[in-house]
Amino acid sequence: MKHYFSLFTLFIPLLAQAHYIPSQDEPITVKASLSATWRSDNIVDENEYWQIPGTNMGGDAWPVEEGLQIDEMKLGLGARIDENTYAIVEIGTHASDSDDHSSVSLEHAYVGYVCCEEFGPLVLEVGKMSAAFSPSLSAHASDSLTSESSLAADVFFGRYFHDEGARVMWHTDSITAGAEVWKGDAFPATASAGYAWDAFARYQWKGSNLSFVSGAWLYRSSAETRADHRYGGGHQHTPVAVPGETASIFPDTRFTGDTDLYGIHADFAYTSDSESWKAGMKAEYMGMQMDGTLHDAIGRTAYLDSEQTGSWAQPYITIKDHTFGVRAEWLTSDNLITGAAADQLGTDSGMANPTGFEPSRYTAVWLWQWKENIALRTEVVDDQSLLEDKLRFGVGIIWKQTLWPFNSKSHH
Amino acid sequence: MQSKMLAPLFLMLVFLSGCMSESQTIIDDEGARESSFDWGLPDSIPLPQEPDDNPMTEEKFQLGRHLFYDARLSTNGTVSCSSCHHQDKAFSDGVDRATGATGDVHPRNSQTLVNVAWYQTLTWGNPSLGTIEQQITLPLFGDDPIEHGLNESNSEQIIQAIQADPVYSELFISAFPDQDDPLLGDLVWDNTIKSLASFVRGLVSFDSPYDQGELTDSAKRGEALFNGERLECFHCHAGYNFSDATIDRETTFAELDFHNTGLYNIDGLGAYPSPNTGRHEVTGKAEHMGQFRAQSLRNIELSAPYNHDGSVATLEDVVSNYARGGRLIASGENSGDGRVSPVKDGFIVSFEITDDEVSDVVEFLKSLTDTTFINNPRFSDPWTEDD
Numbered sequence: 010m011k012h013y014f015s016l017f018t019l020f021i022p023l024l025a026q027a028h029y030i031p032s033q034d035e036p037i038t039v040k041a042s043l044s045a046t047w048r049s050d051n052i053v054d055e056n057e058y059w060q061i062p063g064t065n066m067g068g069d070a071w072p073v074e075e076g077l078q079i080d081e082m083k084l085g086l087g088a089r090i091d092e093n094t095y096a097i098v099e100i101g102t103h104a105s106d107s108d109d110h111s112s113v114s115l116e117h118a119y120v121g122y123v124c125c126e127e128f129g130p131l132v133l134e135v136g137k138m139s140a141a142f143s144p145s146l147s148a149h150a151s152d153s154l155t156s157e158s159s160l161a162a163d164v165f166f167g168r169y170f171h172d173e174g175a176r177v178m179w180h181t182d183s184i185t186a187g188a189e190v191w192k193g194d195a196f197p198a199t200a201s202a203g204y205a206w207d208a209f210a211r212y213q214w215k216g217s218n219l220s221f222v223s224g225a226w227l228y229r230s231s232a233e234t235r236a237d238h239r240y241g242g243g244h245q246h247t248p249v250a251v252p253g254e255t256a257s258i259f260p261d262t263r264f265t266g267d268t269d270l271y272g273i274h275a276d277f278a279y280t281s282d283s284e285s286w287k288a289g290m291k292a293e294y295m296g297m298q299m300d301g302t303l304h305d306a307i308g309r310t311a312y313l314d315s316e317q318t319g320s321w322a323q324p325y326i327t328i329k330d331h332t333f334g335v336r337a338e339w340l341t342s343d344n345l346i347t348g349a350a351a352d353q354l355g356t357d358s359g360m361a362n363p364t365g366f367e368p369s370r371y372t373a374v375w376l377w378q379w380k381e382n383i384a385l386r387t388e389v390v391d392d393q394s395l396l397e398d399k400l401r402f403g404v405g406i407i408w409k410q411t412l413w414p415f416n417s418k419s420h421h
Numbered sequence: 422m423q424s425k426m427l428a429p430l431f432l433m434l435v436f437l438s439g440c441m442s443e444s445q446t447i448i449d450d451e452g453a454r455e456s457s458f459d460w461g462l463p464d465s466i467p468l469p470q471e472p473d474d475n476p477m478t479e480e481k482f483q484l485g486r487h488l489f490y491d492a493r494l495s496t497n498g499t500v501s502c503s504s505c506h507h508q509d510k511a512f513s514d515g516v517d518r519a520t521g522a523t524g525d526v527h528p529r530n531s532q533t534l535v536n537v538a539w540y541q542t543l544t545w546g547n548p549s550l551g552t553i554e555q556q557i558t559l560p561l562f563g564d565d566p567i568e569h570g571l572n573e574s575n576s577e578q579i580i581q582a583i584q585a586d587p588v589y590s591e592l593f594i595s596a597f598p599d600q601d602d603p604l605l606g607d608l609v610w611d612n613t614i615k616s617l618a619s620f621v622r623g624l625v626s627f628d629s630p631y632d633q634g635e636l637t638d639s640a641k642r643g644e645a646l647f648n649g650e651r652l653e654c655f656h657c658h659a660g661y662n663f664s665d666a667t668i669d670r671e672t673t674f675a676e677l678d679f680h681n682t683g684l685y686n687i688d689g690l691g692a693y694p695s696p697n698t699g700r701h702e703v704t705g706k707a708e709h710m711g712q713f714r715a716q717s718l719r720n721i722e723l724s725a726p727y728n729h730d731g732s733v734a735t736l737e738d739v740v741s742n743y744a745r746g747g748r749l750i751a752s753g754e755n756s757g758d759g760r761v762s763p764v765k766d767g768f769i770v771s772f773e774i775t776d777d778e779v780s781d782v783v784e785f786l787k788s789l790t791d792t793t794f795i796n797n798p799r800f801s802d803p804w805t806e807d808d
Binding site for chain 2: 063258304307308309310340341342343344345346347348349350351352353354355360361362363365366367
């Protein structure tokens with residue numbers, strides 16, 4: 010059984026920093042994290058909607074706001090039930106708009122079963138959980154170098170991926186492979202259109218100084234009358250603006266059809282012999298195909314055929330307690346919208362991109378592991394995700410701690 | 422070994438840079454913004470649907486304009502379409518119910534003819550009337566009530582009058598160039614209806630202060646109330662034509678929406694006075710009692726009195742009825758409390774509103790008055806020009 014834990018020690022941090030399996034040595038673990046950031050500017054003004062040109066956004070991809078904002082808070086309980094079985098429960102809250110969207114929600118509630126050492130081992134998990142196919146997708150603000158999630162995750166998955174489903178994973182020393190099936194509640198799917206599923210595989214290698222992980226994944230989903238639930242999807246009214254300002258009603262355009270995604274990712278690191286410094290690079294490339302219909306409440310429809318890509322690369326260097334890094338991100342979209350309502354629905358849905366605009370964003374980060382469980386983060390973001398280029402600064406704090414057992418340590 | 426590990430990373434970077442295709446969005450509206458007719462619309466308004474068998478042309482519009490203002494299209498030469506549809510009143514008539522050529526009083530209030538081309542159905546409460554061409558036969562040939570009073574016995578005489586008019590000879594030939602003799606026999610009526618429909622379809626009004634973004638402070642407050650949670654006006658008076666019965670070329674499918682606004686409740690079960698029972702007249706279904714189509718609010722200031730039977734005098738009264746959640750008629754044969762009607766629409770709920778707020782809402786409604794439309798010489802009586 011000990012062999013399981015040595016394997017997990019290797020692959021779990023690489024698989025997804027938010028994902029872990031309680032060990033038999035510490036059968037009960039309670040972990041908490043918080044990330045808060047003060048920013049010098051918004052992405053969009055208060056009465057505007059964040060819609061990156063050429064894309065159809067949704068989920069929880071809320072724009073960051075000027076001033077202090079809680080990026081996320083999490084509190085998780087892990088329990089090792091017996092030699093093979095464990096359970097995870099986690100509640101959390103994420104940054105969102107200023108109204109009532111930041112309530113605490115149950116993000117993880119699943120039971121896992123690990124077995125069959127002779128084959129791998131195999132891990133089976135069932136319940137509500139984050140997806141494992143893309144490491145970046147389950148890495149939240151307290152896990153990742155930057156406080157803002159990637160543009161690709163925001164556009165293609167609505168930032169986070171929490172859904173009810175089942176996962177099976179198989180591991181060897183160097184290979185991890187798995188598949189997940191989802192109820193379909195997580196963007197870009199809708200449950201009414203049936204199950205979503207994904208499959209993934211990755212190769213990991215670790216030498217004396219170098220370590221390397223690379224992987225690929227495929228995700229397929231369908232949606233039925235999918236709304237952008239950030240602003241629409243229900244009873245629509247013109248937002249109330251302060252006197253002297255105007256606010257327009259959100260065009261509640263829906264998408265019905267298939268969304269297929271694929272991705273590759275890599276994580277390369279070199280650690281010095283003295284372990285006083287470490288340098289590396291993380292990168293991910295995602296491709297998406299949407300095929301379906303755009304439609305709205307007054308009977309307008311148009312056919313959509315879209316191919317989009319999103320990618321990011323993040324070189325970094327860590328010297329003792331300080332990490333310096335840069336993240337560069339790019340999006341492209343190639344959309345064909347056909348039908349009498351193509352013009353209007355293209356505009357309303359966000360898929361219109363008349364100038365061929367290609368969003369990008371560049372983030373420079375300095376993260377200082379100030380104390381054992383507390384890190385300070387400074388960021389400069391050159392945000393070119395919208396037609397208007399914006400430069401903003403951010404100063405934040407990350408608290409991440411294992412509350413139980415008391416003597417455990419947590420690092421960013 | 423370590424150099425081998427760098428290879429996948431290098432490939433990843435190559436992939437990142439090489440797979441980024443150029444962005445574009447191609448919009449193919451399949452001709453939705455094309456028409457042989459100059460609609461004169463702002464870019465924000467989609468073109469209306471045109472019947473395949475009666476596409477819009479300027480020539481048919483002009484012929485229809487002459488016919489619209491011609492009282493010869495009635496049994497006794499006293500009534501034209503313009504008798505009940507005055508341009509200065511946005512083509513309504515200012516009375517509660519109009520009188521036909523032979524003295525019949527119509528049970529319904531004359532509607533405005535504003536952006537009719539965008540209506541899903543025509544008339545107040547008939548869900549089966551889907552084209553203007555269909556609707557026009559009712560005032561011309563209908564006998565309950567008689568409006569123009571045309572029938573088999575007098576139609577030949579009217580045809581002869583049209584055929585004998587040299588103005589019409591030229592207009593018909595111009596409007597229907599593919600026909601050898603567009604004034605021949607019954608073809609006259611088919612062409613007349615198509616031309617009248619073309620004129621009515623071309624009555625376009627999108628140039629109000631609201632369209633120009635020139636709202637007064639009071640109107641802005643009224644707009645917020647109109648679109649607010651409390652009053653809920655915008656649900657039925659939705660979109661650019663302020664009616665949920667709006668369709669255009671971008672519409673693929675649309676639900677038929679008719680609404681009981683709690684105007685009557687003469688039997689405690691929501692009954693409206695017969696024969697004015699709206700959609701119920703056509704379907705016979707109890708749940709359709711008192712259901713009428715939501716009218717466009719464009720130029721509503723000019724079309725008093727209001728509601729389907731012209732029984733509400735002012736816009737302030739209309740708002741007050743909605744605020745009450747239905748009209749109360751304390752005495753008389755139509756007495757009853759519309760607020761407790763079991764068949765009224767779910768959006769007709771009572772709400773608190775001050776006199777100032779009523780004024781603001783009315784001011785907003787008045788901002789939908791298009792003075793360009795009511796003074797546009799394209800829509801005026803051509804016979805006075807021809808003279």
